[in-house]
Amino acid sequence: MSLSFRISLSLIAGIFFGFIVVVLSCLLTATSFAEFAGEIRSPEIISAILLSLETSIAVVLLALLFGIPAAYILATKRFKGKNILDTLVDLPIVLPPLVCGLAILIAFGGDGIFNRFDVLFTVKGIILAQLFVASPFLIRSAKTAFESIDQDVMDAARTLGASEFYTFKKVSLPLAQGGIASGVVMTWARALGEFGATAMVAGCIPYRTETMTVGIYMHAMSGDISASIALSLILASFAFTTLIVFKYLGTIGDGNLETRGAAA
Amino acid sequence: MIQLDGICKSFGENEVLSSLDLSAKKGKMFVLLGSSGCGKTTTLSVIAGLTKEDKGDIYLDGERINDTPPHKRGIGFVFQNYALFPHLNVYENVEFGLKAGNKRSTRGGNKTEVKRALELVGLDGFENRNPMKLSGGEQQRVALARALATEPECILMDEPLSNLDAVVRERLRHEIAQLQRDIGLTSIYVTHDLVEAMALGDRIAVMNNGRIEEAGTPEKIFYKPENEFVARFIGMKNIFEGKIAALDEDNGVLQVSTGNFDLTTVFVPSSVGTRVKACVRPEEIILAKSDQNTNVRSARNEIAGRIVSISQNGPLMRVLVDVGGDEMSVDITRLAARDLGLNRGDRVLLTFKATSVYMIL
Ligand SMILES: Nc1ncnc2c1ncn2[C@@H]1O[C@H](COP(=O)(O)OP(=O)(O)O)[C@@H](O)[C@H]1O
Ligand SMILES: [Mg+2]
Numbered sequence: 001m002s003l004s005f006r007i008s009l010s011l012i013a014g015i016f017f018g019f020i021v022v023v024l025s026c027l028l029t030a031t032s033f034a035e036f037a038g039e040i041r042s043p044e045i046i047s048a049i050l051l052s053l054e055t056s057i058a059v060v061l062l063a064l065l066f067g068i069p070a071a072y073i074l075a076t077k078r079f080k081g082k083n084i085l086d087t088l089v090d091l092p093i094v095l096p097p098l099v100c101g102l103a104i105l106i107a108f109g110g111d112g113i114f115n116r117f118d119v120l121f122t123v124k125g126i127i128l129a130q131l132f133v134a135s136p137f138l139i140r141s142a143k144t145a146f147e148s149i150d151q152d153v154m155d156a157a158r159t160l161g162a163s164e165f166y167t168f169k170k171v172s173l174p175l176a177q178g179g180i181a182s183g184v185v186m187t188w189a190r191a192l193g194e195f196g197a198t199a200m201v202a203g204c205i206p207y208r209t210e211t212m213t214v215g216i217y218m219h220a221m222s223g224d225i226s227a228s229i230a231l232s233l234i235l236a237s238f239a240f241t242t243l244i245v246f247k248y249l250g251t252i253g254d255g256n257l258e259t260r261g262a263a264a
Numbered sequence: 265m266i267q268l269d270g271i272c273k274s275f276g277e278n279e280v281l282s283s284l285d286l287s288a289k290k291g292k293m294f295v296l297l298g299s300s301g302c303g304k305t306t307t308l309s310v311i312a313g314l315t316k317e318d319k320g321d322i323y324l325d326g327e328r329i330n331d332t333p334p335h336k337r338g339i340g341f342v343f344q345n346y347a348l349f350p351h352l353n354v355y356e357n358v359e360f361g362l363k364a365g366n367k368r369s370t371r372g373g374n375k376t377e378v379k380r381a382l383e384l385v386g387l388d389g390f391e392n393r394n395p396m397k398l399s400g401g402e403q404q405r406v407a408l409a410r411a412l413a414t415e416p417e418c419i420l421m422d423e424p425l426s427n428l429d430a431v432v433r434e435r436l437r438h439e440i441a442q443l444q445r446d447i448g449l450t451s452i453y454v455t456h457d458l459v460e461a462m463a464l465g466d467r468i469a470v471m472n473n474g475r476i477e478e479a480g481t482p483e484k485i486f487y488k489p490e491n492e493f494v495a496r497f498i499g500m501k502n503i504f505e506g507k508i509a510a511l512d513e514d515n516g517v518l519q520v521s522t523g524n525f526d527l528t529t530v531f532v533p534s535s536v537g538t539r540v541k542a543c544v545r546p547e548e549i550i551l552a553k554s555d556q557n558t559n560v561r562s563a564r565n566e567i568a569g570r571i572v573s574i575s576q577n578g579p580l581m582r583v584l585v586d587v588g589g590d591e592m593s594v595d596i597t598r599l600a601a602r603d604l605g606l607n608r609g610d611r612v613l614l615t616f617k618a619t620s621v622y623m624i625l
Contacts, residue, residue, distance in 0.1 A: 150345075150347060152343045152345060152347035153347045153348075153349060153350070155309075155312075155314045155334075155341070155343075155347070156343060156347040156348075156349075156407075156410075157360065157364065158312075158313075158314065158333075158334040158335050159312050159314070159334055159335070159337075159339060159340060159341035159411070160335075160340075160360055160361030160364055160365070160410065160411070160414055161335045161336075161338075161361050161364045161365030161414055162335055162360070162361075162364035162365075163333075163335050163364075164333075164335075166335075166364050170360070170364070171349060171351075174351045175350065175351055
C-alpha cells in the first residue's frame, strides 16, 4: 500500500468517525450533569424508561417463543412455499416501520379483522408494534445458526435413539446458542429503539404509552429539549452496552463450533 | 440381518438408488464397495431411516421397518466425518444415546456403560476431554464408542477411516475387525478402498450407479468376479473378448480365440463359438525377452508381443505389452525388470498357466 493511498484512506475514515463523535457529543455538551440528574428524576421520564424496558423485554420473550420454532422450521425442513415464508420474515426489516404501524392500526382498528382485540393506544399495542418490527432479527439470526449445524451431527443424535424433539433440545438449541443470543440482543436493541410503528399504533400518551423514543420526539417537539436529551443519553448508553455485548457474542459466534465446544 | 428389497431413491432428476437389493447376514461384516458418488452413503442413510426411500422395502431381522423412525430402529451409525457433539465432552458424547433412549436407571447409572464402551475402543481416561481437540483417529474411536454404548442391533459405518492417515487407518481397521468379530455385531461397512474391503469383509458387494453389481466372498470378488464391471473395478487389467475356439476335455483345457491370439484355459463344459470374456491377472504373467531362450513348458499360454510402456505400479512395475493389436498388462517385480533390462519396443514373450485364465461367460 503506497503512503499517499494510506494517508487518503485514513483521512476519509477520520472524517467519518470524527463526524459521528462530534454529532453524538453535541448531546453531551447541550446539557449539564445537574440538568440531566434533575430530568431523570422526573416521574414522566422514569415511567418512559420503565415502559421501554418492560415492552422490549416482553418483545424479546415473545420473539423467542414464536421465533425459535419458526427459525428451526425454516432452517431444517423442506416444504412448498418455504421461499415465500423466508422472504416474508425479512419483510418487516426492509419495510418502513411507519408502514408496519399503519398496517397494524388498520388491522386492529374499527373495521379491521382484529377489531375485537383492544390493542390500539395500549401497552399491548406497543409490544405488538415492536414485535412486528424487531422479531425478524431474532428469526434471521437463529435460522442462520440452525443452518450452520452439521446435518450429520443431528442425524447422529437420531441414530442414537433421540427423538426429533430431544435432538432439538439437546443438540440443535445448544449449538445454536450463540446465534440465538446475538438475535436476542439485536431484537432487544431494535425494540428499544422502535419509534415509527410504536407511535402509529399506541400514540404518545404520557405515563401510558410514552416509551423512551416516543418521549424523545414528543419533548423535542414541545420545546422541552433537556428531557429529550436525558432520554437520548440513557438510550445511547443502552445502545452502547448492547453493542459491546453484541461484539462479545459476535466473537463467540465467529469461532466455529469447535472452539465453542471447548467451553463445555 | 438387514435386507433391502428394490430400494429406489431419486434426488430430483438424479436417480441415486435404482432398485437396490442387499442382504447383510446377522453377526457378519458386510462391505459395500464402490467409487465416490455411486450411492453408498444414501444406501446407509435409507437403512438408518435418515433418508426416506421412494420405493422398496427395508427389513431388520425379518421385520419391515420402512415406517419406523430412525430413533426407534436400533441401528448405530458411524459417520465419515465422525459427527461428534461439539458441545459435549467425550463422556457426554458416549452417554448421549443412553440418556436419549431413556436407558438410564438411576442418577449416574450410565457410568459403567460409558466406561465399558470407552474401554472397548481404547479411550479409557478420555472422559473429560473435548472431542474436537482429539486427533482424527481418536475422534472416530469416540464415535464408535458412542454408537456401541447403546448396544444397537446392527451398525452402519460410512467410510469411517477415509479421513485418517495411513498408519492410523490400518491400526483402526484391525481394531474394528476385531471388535466386530468379538461382539458379533451385524455390520455394514462402506468403503471405496479395495484393501479395506478385502481385509474386513465377510461378504463384499460392489456397487455401481445405485445398484449392486455383484456380491460374494472377498475371494470370489477379488479373484473370480463374474461381472465385467467388478473385474475392472478390482483392477483386472487384461480382459479380452473372444470366442471358444476348441474344447479339449481329455486334457482338461479349452481354447479361446480373441482374433489376435489364442488363449488356453481350464476346461468348462461349454460349446465352441460361445462368446466369452477371458481375463488374466497382470501378476500371473511371466515376462521373458524374445531373444532369450526360455523354457517354461508347464505354461500353456505363450504369446509374443512388444512393450508399449513401463510404469511404476505401487511396489511393482506395470509393463504394457502390445499383443497383436490388443494390450496386455503385466506386473513384474522391479528386480525382474532390471535383470531383464526391459525397454520400450522390446519384443517379449508372455507366458502364463491355463489356470491363470478365467472366463466371464
Ligand atoms: N440430499 C441430497 N440431495 C441431492 N442429491 C444428493 C443428496 N445426497 C446425495 N445426493 C447425490 O446422490 C449421489 C450419491 O451420493 P452418495 O450416496 O453420497 O454417494 P457415495 O456415498 O457413494 O459417494 C451423488 O450424486 C450425490 O450428489
Ligand atoms: Mg459417501
